[in-house]
Amino acid sequence: MNNTILRVERLSVSFATEKGRLTAVEDVSFSLRRGETLGLVGESGCGKSVTALSIMRLLPRPAGRIEAGRIMLENTDLLRLPAADLPGLRGRRIAMIFQEPMTALNPVHRLGQQVAEAVHLHRPELDDKAVGQEVVAMLKQVRIPEPTSRVKAYPHQISGGMRQRVMIAMALAARPDILIADEPTTALDVTIQAQILSLMRDLQAETGTAIIFITHDLGVIAELCHRVAVMYAGRIVESAAVETLFRSPRHPYTQGLLAAIPRLDRTPKAPLATIEGTVPALDTMPPGCRFANRCPRVMERCHLAPPPLVEVGEGHAVACYLYS
Amino acid sequence: MTAYFIRRLLLIIPTFLGITVMVFVITRMVPGGPIERIIVQARQMQSSLGMAAGAAEQRQPLSDDQIARLKAYYGFDKPVLVSYGQWLAKVLRGDLGTSTRYYDPVWRMIAERVPISLYFGILTLLMVYGVCIPLGIAKALRHKSGFDNTTSVVVFVGYAVPGWVIGVLLLTLLASVWEVFPLGGLTSDNFPDMPLDEQIMDILWHTVLPLTAYVAGSFAVMTMLMKNTLMDNLAADYVRTAVAKGLPFRRAVFRHALRNSLIPIATSFGNNVSVVVSGSFLIEKVFNINGMGLLGYESVVERDYPVVLGILVVSSLLFLVGNILSDLCVAVVDPRVRFE
Numbered sequence: 001m002n003n004t005i006l007r008v009e010r011l012s013v014s015f016a017t018e019k020g021r022l023t024a025v026e027d028v029s030f031s032l033r034r035g036e037t038l039g040l041v042g043e044s045g046c047g048k049s050v051t052a053l054s055i056m057r058l059l060p061r062p063a064g065r066i067e068a069g070r071i072m073l074e075n076t077d078l079l080r081l082p083a084a085d086l087p088g089l090r091g092r093r094i095a096m097i098f099q100e101p102m103t104a105l106n107p108v109h110r111l112g113q114q115v116a117e118a119v120h121l122h123r124p125e126l127d128d129k130a131v132g133q134e135v136v137a138m139l140k141q142v143r144i145p146e147p148t149s150r151v152k153a154y155p156h157q158i159s160g161g162m163r164q165r166v167m168i169a170m171a172l173a174a175r176p177d178i179l180i181a182d183e184p185t186t187a188l189d190v191t192i193q194a195q196i197l198s199l200m201r202d203l204q205a206e207t208g209t210a211i212i213f214i215t216h217d218l219g220v221i222a223e224l225c226h227r228v229a230v231m232y233a234g235r236i237v238e239s240a241a242v243e244t245l246f247r248s249p250r251h252p253y254t255q256g257l258l259a260a261i262p263r264l265d266r267t268p269k270a271p272l273a274t275i276e277g278t279v280p281a282l283d284t285m286p287p288g289c290r291f292a293n294r295c296p297r298v299m300e301r302c303h304l305a306p307p308p309l310v311e312v313g314e315g316h317a318v319a320c321y322l323y324s
Numbered sequence: 325m326t327a328y329f330i331r332r333l334l335l336i337i338p339t340f341l342g343i344t345v346m347v348f349v350i351t352r353m354v355p356g357g358p359i360e361r362i363i364v365q366a367r368q369m370q371s372s373l374g375m376a377a378g379a380a381e382q383r384q385p386l387s388d389d390q391i392a393r394l395k396a397y398y399g400f401d402k403p404v405l406v407s408y409g410q411w412l413a414k415v416l417r418g419d420l421g422t423s424t425r426y427y428d429p430v431w432r433m434i435a436e437r438v439p440i441s442l443y444f445g446i447l448t449l450l451m452v453y454g455v456c457i458p459l460g461i462a463k464a465l466r467h468k469s470g471f472d473n474t475t476s477v478v479v480f481v482g483y484a485v486p487g488w489v490i491g492v493l494l495l496t497l498l499a500s501v502w503e504v505f506p507l508g509g510l511t512s513d514n515f516p517d518m519p520l521d522e523q524i525m526d527i528l529w530h531t532v533l534p535l536t537a538y539v540a541g542s543f544a545v546m547t548m549l550m551k552n553t554l555m556d557n558l559a560a561d562y563v564r565t566a567v568a569k570g571l572p573f574r575r576a577v578f579r580h581a582l583r584n585s586l587i588p589i590a591t592s593f594g595n596n597v598s599v600v601v602s603g604s605f606l607i608e609k610v611f612n613i614n615g616m617g618l619l620g621y622e623s624v625v626e627r628d629y630p631v632v633l634g635i636l637v638v639s640s641l642l643f644l645v646g647n648i649l650s651d652l653c654v655a656v657v658d659p660r661v662r663f664e
Contacts, residue, residue, distance in 0.1 A: 056568055091570030098568075103561040106580050107660055108587075117579075118569040154659045170569055 005177055005210055006032040006055070006094075011069035013050050013059065022282040023067070024050045026234045029309070032178065037204060037211040039221040039242070042231035043279070048214045051231075052180045054079075055212075056096050057086055073178075092122045095171035099183040101163035105155040112151025115139065115170050122174030138169040141206075143199060161192035165199065172207065180212045185220065197224055218261060222246060227315070230254050233279050233290040236309060240316040250318040252295045289321070297322060325655070328663035329648065336644045341412075343640045347633065348408045352400075356627040358424035359394050362386075398424065415637060421630035423623075430634035433619065438600060440510070440615040445599030447531065448538045452546055455539075457589070460550025465577070467555060475547075483544030488606035491537035495610065498533065505533050508612035534611040538604070546589070553588050557581040583657065590657045594649025601639045 013025040025047040032038050040048045053059050055071055057078060071078040073093060081089065090096075098104045106114060115135045119126065126134065132151075139147035142165040155163055164184055171179055181200070185193040201224060204211060213225055221228050222242060229239040230253065238251040249255045259273040277294035286292060288303040295302065301321055309319040351357075366385040386394075395401045399410060414421060420430035463472045482490070499507045506512065510530050511523075518526060557563060558581050566576040603617035616635070623631035655661045 058564060058568060087570045087572045089570075090568055096568045098561060098565065100561055104565045106562040106566070106584070108583050108658060109580070117566075117571070121570045156660045167565070170565075174570070 003033045004031045005034050005074060006212075007070075007072040008051070008055065009070045009072065011051065011054060011071065012067040013047075013054055014065050014067050015050075016063045016065075017282075019283045021065075023285070024064075024234055024282065025054070027306075028069075028231070028234075028236050030229045030236060030239060032210050032212060034177075034210055035204070035208045036226045037213055037224055039225035039228035040212060040214045040231060041216065041218060041221050041228055043216055045279070046231045047234040048216075048231055049182050052096065052182050052212065052214055055180060056090060056094060057081070058090075058096075087121075091118060091171075091176065092174045093176055094178045094180060095174070095176040096180040096182065097164070097167045097171050097184050099186050101160050101167055101184075101187065102155075104167055105163055107155055109154075110151065111139075111153050111155065111158070111166050115151075115166065115173060118170045118173035134173075138173055139166070141172070141203070142166070142169045144169075159192075160188050161195060164188060164192075164196055168196075168199070168203070172203065172209070175207060176209060178210045178212065180214070182214045183216070184213075186215070186217070193220075200224065218257060230257070233285065234282075235290060235306065235319065237291065237320070238316075238318045239309075240313075244313065244316050250312055250316070250323060251291075251320050252297050252322075253291050256294075256296075289319075325663050329652070332648045332651070336641070336648075339644055340640060344412070344633070344636065345408060347636050348411065349404055351627075351629045351632065352404045352407075354627075357400075357629070358398055358627065359391065359400065361424075361627065362394060363391075411633065420634035420637065423628050423631050425623075425626055425628045425631075430630050433631060434601075434616070434634055434638060437603075437614065437616045437619050440613060441601055441603045442599060444531075444535065444538060444613075444615065445602040447535055448542065448602075449596055449599060451535065451539045452542045456543060456546035457550050460547045461554060461577075461582070463547070463551040464554040464558065467551075479544045479547050482540035485540070486606075487537045487541045487604060488610050490540045491534065491607050491610040494533045494536060506530050508610075510613055534607055534613060537607050537610070549588055550585065553585040554581060557584045560584070587654065587658045590653040591650055593653045594651070595643065595646035597646045597649060598639065598642045600642060601635065 007029075008031070009029050011025060011028045012023060014021045014023045028047070028051055030038065030040075040051065042048050050059070050064070053064070054066055055078065059066070066079055069079070073089075078089065105111070112132070112135050115138055116131050119131050119134050119138070123131075123134075135151055136147045139150060144150055144162060144165050150158070150162075155166075158166070167184070184200075185196050188196065197220065200211065200213075203209070211224075213220070215221060225242050227239065227241050228245050229236050230245070230251065231237065232253050238245065238249065238254045245254065246258065249258050253275070256273070256275040260275065262272055275294055280286060280290060280293060286303065288301075288305055289295070289298075289307050292298050292302040299321060307319045307321045307324065309317045310324045312318050312323050363386060370385050392401070399407045402410075411421070418431075420434075422429050423433060426433070459475065463475060466472050485493075494505075495507065498504045506529065508530075510527060512518075512526050512530075515523060515526055554577075558577065560581070563576050563581050566580045567573060571579070601616050603613075603615035605615075605617035605621035607613075608615045608618040609621075619631065620635045622628070623635065651663065655663060
């Protein structure tokens with residue numbers, strides 16, 4: 001258990017909307033071990049990104065508010081950290097890369113300048129020349145061709161995949177313990193996506209950084225992650241090691257998700273399985289299990305109270321009354 | 325990019341010709357003009373010199389021959405495009421002609437007013453940029469606070485009320501009711517007898533009210549432009565990236581969001597070269613300042629065409645050059661903009 005670097009405990013986050021405060025993330029708990037990649041998977045709006053932004057303390061204010069829970073980075077509760085300490089946390093201990101490499105870089109600053117800023121912030125002992133060398137080394141590490149000339153380029157002069165590499169270089173500049181990747185490959189085409197994923201895998205092997213990888217793509221999870229937590233409508237419904245989850249999914253939602261993936265060994269051109277219905281809106285969340293209205297195996301008690309996350313096997317937890 | 329700007333500079337020529345031809349033709353077509361003024365003057369002299377001629381003999385005071393000579397003198401005897409050609413040839417030699425009213429060279433009349441335009445123009449610019457940009461930043465960072473709302477009300481009232489109305493209000497309140505500031509002009513009567521420091525103070529004292537009237541109207545656009553673009557940029561992904569990499573929020577604002585927010589402001593920055601001939605004749609009239617605005621207004625009303633055209637030459641050239649300078653400013657602050 002000492003291996004755990006980050007523990008999110010019973011996190012609840014709410015947002016101010018026109019319909020009042022709505023809970024976007026409820027009672028979410030998971031942990032991240034050193035050097036592992038944890039996948040956080042779920043459909044759009046299920047609270048993955050909100051969870052990630054909460055860890056970074058980057059929730060949009062004053063709309064977003066953390067209602068309850070703790071986020072323990074080793075022995076520090078990040079939610080109790082004074083605002084003045086946050087710049088020392090961000091980038092240095094926990095870094096983050098975002099979905100849109102097109103807009104995540106400042107369009108009017110040179111690439112080298114933007115990476116150098118990160119190096120300079122967290123390693124103030126380096127002089128300008130050393131920072132410059134470090135920047136080139138970082139760009140080389142993320143496999144950017146001709147890094148010495150690329151430092152002078154502006155973001156609009158390079159491709160989306162290259163920009164995401166620059167983002168990764170910037171995020172890794174201070175050698176953080178944890179890297180949160182919020183759908184970093186969603187905006188890229190498939191071949192570039194594969195390159196970025198293999199780059200992240202290689203970098204993790206080199207640096208030992210723990211990664212929280214947020215995605216809605218189960219294929220990416222299978223390729224990259226050690227463990228995975230499935231989120232649905234603001235809650236974690238199942239978490240397990242990747243092999244376990246893909247081999248024996250327990251939660252009806254996870255089962256539905258996996259059944260909906262096209263496979264080569266199924267009858268070609270047969271209709272794909274789908275999950276009937278839609279996710280309830282945040283302001284009409286049922287008091288019980290949030291998946292109840294779409295669940296093929298719904299029971300009476302599912303409508304009464306949300307099912308707790310219970311251990312059903314080695315490192316495998318499910319929030320479903322079928323198993324408790 | 326150099327090729328682009330050379331092309332733009334060359335395009336000034338046809339644009340300039342178009343502007344001046346148009347105004348030149350209009351000056352020929354509208355009623356009034358130096359000859360009619362001279363006729364009116366002659367008639368007045370006639371009637372004041374003696375009723376001898378009698379009211380019944382209210383006839384043309386000048387002979388046809390005299391009128392023809394006047395027409396030849398002012399160049400009205402030739403077709404409009406020929407006169408335009410002659411005028412243009414003189415302009416190209418640097419001669420804007422002489423005023424038909426004061427018989428002074430137009431160049432000198434304009435040059436006399438330039439210091440006043442520059443004085444108020446530059447002060448207004450300094451006030452507008454120096455106050456609006458920081459104010460816009462402060463308002464963006466404190467969006468919807470009491471400070472933001474109060475300043476918005478002030479700024480928009482200033483925008484809604486025309487500058488010269490504000491001038492009249494200020495004069496009535498601060499120069500007439502409370503006599504804090506002078507009623508107008510740029511200097512006091514005993515100005516020549518003052519020592520230098522008092523002279524400076526005297527000019528500044530006379531400057532406060534007209535400057536306020538000038539600045540009030542430009543405040544809203546610039547402040548709100550700054551505020552809104554900065555707010556857009558504060559919500560931009562790259563600011564979140566900057567904070568995520570460990571930059572304190574304020575430094576992220578000043579290092580990352582601010583430069584991007586200056587891009588829309590740069591789109592009009594080059595046009596500030598026009599301060600050389602700036603000045604609102606209404607504000608100048610209210611405060612009794614002899615500036616470029618008043619000169620332009622009076623020359624139009626009095627049909628003093630050489631002055632009208634002279635001011636047009638200077639202001640249109642400055643305007644055209646200003647547009648190119650603005651493009652250059654945008655290219656400087658925004659590396660994505662490259663003119664081909």
